[in-house]
Amino acid sequence: MALDASKSLPGLAVDLSFSQIIFSTPQSHQGTSDYWHCSLSTNCQNIYSLNLNQADTVTVTVNSVTGDSVVRLALFSGSTLNGTNLINGATTDRECGGQNVSDTIAISIPSAGPYSLAVGRDWGNSADASGTYVLTLSSALVSMSEFAKISSNTPTQSSGYSCP
Template identity: 70%
Template sequence: MSGAALDLSFSTYIDLSTPKSDETESGSWHCALSVDCQNVYSLNFNQADTVTISVSSVTGDSALRLAVYSGSTLNGTNLINGLTTDRECNAYNIGDTVAVSIPSAGPYSITIGRDWDNSADAFGTYSLNLSSTLVSMVGLIKTSSNTATQSSGYSCP
């Protein structure tokens, strides 16, 4: 196959370096028995900003938990509520929307969790939308699925 050119005209290219102001993902949970589980997304902000996190289309009789952390630590201060707890404000199958101040450029982690005790089954789905005030989000990637929640519990707000 010497001299043959590779045709990349139908290849998909994902640009993780271009800042965006909107990101959308679909996700699902399948939690272990009696475990509050979460999916973890990482992304970078190239400047201080405000991001609105909206989780909708929640299914599976799932009670939604949310957290945003600076860096990759998943049990520190949640930027949504200033506590070490996840935000959980609604009954099952109800989404949530919250605006979060991003204090500086750098990496952040977003957890979309499912509360075992307040949900009716072990699985469910959701839709995630992130919208920043500025064009500052770079490289949204799901880094973990169905892992045990590391926060100290939940609160509202």
């Protein structure tokens, strides 16, 4: 049966504005196309949540970067957006490329639980205020679930950037 969004069903609410699919069944591959539009002089980031059901190795890839954007990455345990970045073990974002350069990093995940991934854009090293990218996550095991974008274009909370 096809669902006609123009008709309502008693007791059923459908939110067609939400573009992310949340998987409750663990997956080994997740991905999305997205964009940044940063406020003036602001390093901004899009935040994604995901849950891992076991210790694993997750590879984060950001490619097809546009807008003369410089990518910044951070992965945090839980819902925090500051503290120790699991990608580099520091309180800084990972920033290892130039404008429109892809970034790929494999991260050892210590335990099952929720994680927050920040895909950021460095204002000072990028040109203009916006850009697009493709985000792909791959796990060595089938362990990722509940992948969803939870925030757009928020100011970064890191203490700066470093490579690695």
